[in-house]
Amino acid sequence: MVIMNYRESFVLRLKGILLDALDVLVEETAEHIFWQCSNIQPIWREFFQWFKFDDFSYDIHSFFVAAWNRDTSSHVRTFWKTGIITLIWAIWTLRNACIFKYKIFYAKHLLQIVRVAFKEVEGSFTKIGHMSNTWSDYLILRAIDVTTRAAPPPDMINVHWWPPVSHWIKVNTDGSASGAPGKIAAGGVFRDNVGWVRGCFHYKGGTGFAFEAELLAVIMAIQIAHSRGWFALWVESDSTYIVNLLNTRSNIVPWRFIASWNKILVILQDFNIQISHIYREGNVPADIMANENMTEGWWPHEVEEIKKAVRLDMACHSHVRWKTR
Known part of the structure; x- marks a missing residue:
């Protein structure tokens, strides 16, 4: 499903493109494009499952505030924020490709892009911090298929x-x-x-x-x-x-x-x-x-x-x- 306004849908109709599979709106909003669209929400839900985040009750602005203030280890936080930014960028890029380049919308492709971003961060960043040495952090990092970096034991000073x-x-x-x-x-x-x-x-x-x-x-x-x-x-x-x-x-x-x-x-x-x-x-x-x-x-x-x-x-x-x- 592609989101567009009437002007964009009219242009596509002139070009002979069928609109049966398109979501046509009177006015596009960031809330709908990135958050409320029925094709987008399952992607966010799967992304949230990776990071054990189970609250989808936010609007998009409140979500960003909550996401950026989420209390996690520095290792998990690096990939959490990377994933959110990459997913927003990928949604926008794919949305434009569907409208202007007649590409087909594949939701799973968005999550593949996020996983590629994780690998690039893992390979190019040396200061991504350490995980909390907990089962929860281990499961998150394994779900996104990145190498776990256990926190070193603290030094004891007398x-x-x-x-x-x-x-x-x-x-x-x-x-x-x-x-x-x-x-x-x-x-x-x-x-x-x-x-x-x-x-x-x-x-x-x-x-x-x-x-x-x-x-x-x-x-x-x-x-x-x-x-x-x-x-x-x-x-x-x-x-x-x-x-x-x-x-x-x-x-x-x-x-x-x-x-x-x-x-x-x-x-x-x-x-x-x-x-x-x-x-x-x-x-x-x-x-x-x-x-x-x-x-x-x-x-x-x-x-x-x-x-x-x-x-x-x-x-x-x-x-x-x-x-x-």
Whole structure:
């Protein structure tokens, strides 16, 4: 079946072409050509069967939104999107060939074109990602006859919190944000060379972004350390932004923190300071103190909320971080 308007059908009639097998419409629409035509829908249904997609209730525009946002592995997603684009192109090309070149409409030919596109993608693209190591992904990739690419196992990293050397104080800082932007909060925990808590804090920061919460946390930590005379200070954060900022002494910070940060840069001249990064799995006490549900304030001792996490750190507990390759 071929879709055409009256003008096209009139031209074909003048040329003596019979229209018994043609679908003649007053006005063509993208919805009908690519989606609603009775000859096209079975093709989509078979395509959807390959990819375990069983919802045909969309209009074509809603389908594209849903298809592009579909949560799949990167390997399956590559062929899913390739297939949709190729099928749209093939429908349009074959539709024009039937109208203007008098070709016969073979629905199965469209799916053959899609399979050829899959082979071209498989052969020419090296960065098509990996499948989820699931039975569902395996069945999809076998249905479209492409080579499965199993995801490599994640790397396991052991994360430890280490105490400072004698006469040094170590502060771990963290920030939290309830949105982007959202309410932000900053927290930190000071500990000595044995691992005992010498103080901890939690402060609210109004509305902002997560990196601003991290910045607020380190500003408060350095101000507190300066006021208490802890000039041999080890600052540790799970934010690479903070680590780079301190290492470079950069003053490129959000405008509302410029005055406070410039004071910190001056204060740092009085410190013997060390800066390091730790993965969030090893930064648990500071993460707890940054929780927005905490009461705001400074405590010159350990609070109950962080007691368990602090004891694990003192026992050299190994936290596991799974890192995808």
